[in-house]
Amino acid sequence: MNRFAADISGRADLDIVLRRFYTAAFADPRIGPYFTRIAGTDLEAHLPRITDFWERSLFRTAAYRRNAFAPHAALHSVRALTAADFGRWVQLWHATIDGLHSGPNAERAKAQGERIALTLHRRLAGPDADLRGEGTTGFVPLAALELRSAA
Template sequence: MITSPPGTPDIGDRADLVALLRRFYEAALADRLIGPYFTEIAGLDLEAHLPRITDFWERALLRTADYDGNAFAPHAALHDTRPMTAEHFGRWVQLWRASVDGLYAGPRADHAKVQGERIALAMLRRLSGSEDTDGDTGLGFVPLAALRLRTDL
């Protein structure tokens, strides 16, 4: 388990989410595996996207924003253009968790990591047509929380 330095703050407000999302997208856009989905396929305009995705996460974590969008639809469109696999979603989770751990520690930060993993798995299931509820998608996706990561290798 990654531990943050003592005194690391928890996610407290929308400004914290904006900082987190900027950090995450900086890593995701540069990533060789998932970056092309953002840059080449979606042509993501981060400044235009940031307020909407911040609403999504503010609603999910802080319960203080109204989000009435459909987060699945744009992912389905991307998947139709270039199918996304368990490897893609696993990488997304890895970058999301690292982004959270790099800035925050506490109950909301922990919830953000768990929620990100749940969302990734739900998206993968829907896109692949696998609606299994037992957590075994048969798709090769192993939630990162289930792995023991060793730094001494």
């Protein structure tokens, strides 16, 4: 955590967080292919929608009215999203936020990201899904600590 950074205060901060996060996610060897090859995500088209989602999640100020589950279900039908994939998403999400912000909203964004990842994984893989991931001791792999310290 960057204890000298300001908290996430609104849409402009979310735009920066999300741009940095998706740049890392697109380049990530584990989860990048979901965005680039499978979904063919256009970041510039995706950013306003996902910023609406996070702005509504954190501040209740945006009108996000899409089904967030449907695109994940479509990806899962092409290539299964595993606990390790969601764990990697959470690692990158935490590292991005910790590298830019600190405070109650930043902590809430990280906690909300974890809840979303867990909920999506359970809905996709079933309520008895293995939440440990491949070769990890928990839903968020311990390597997240290395990412956080490198941010």
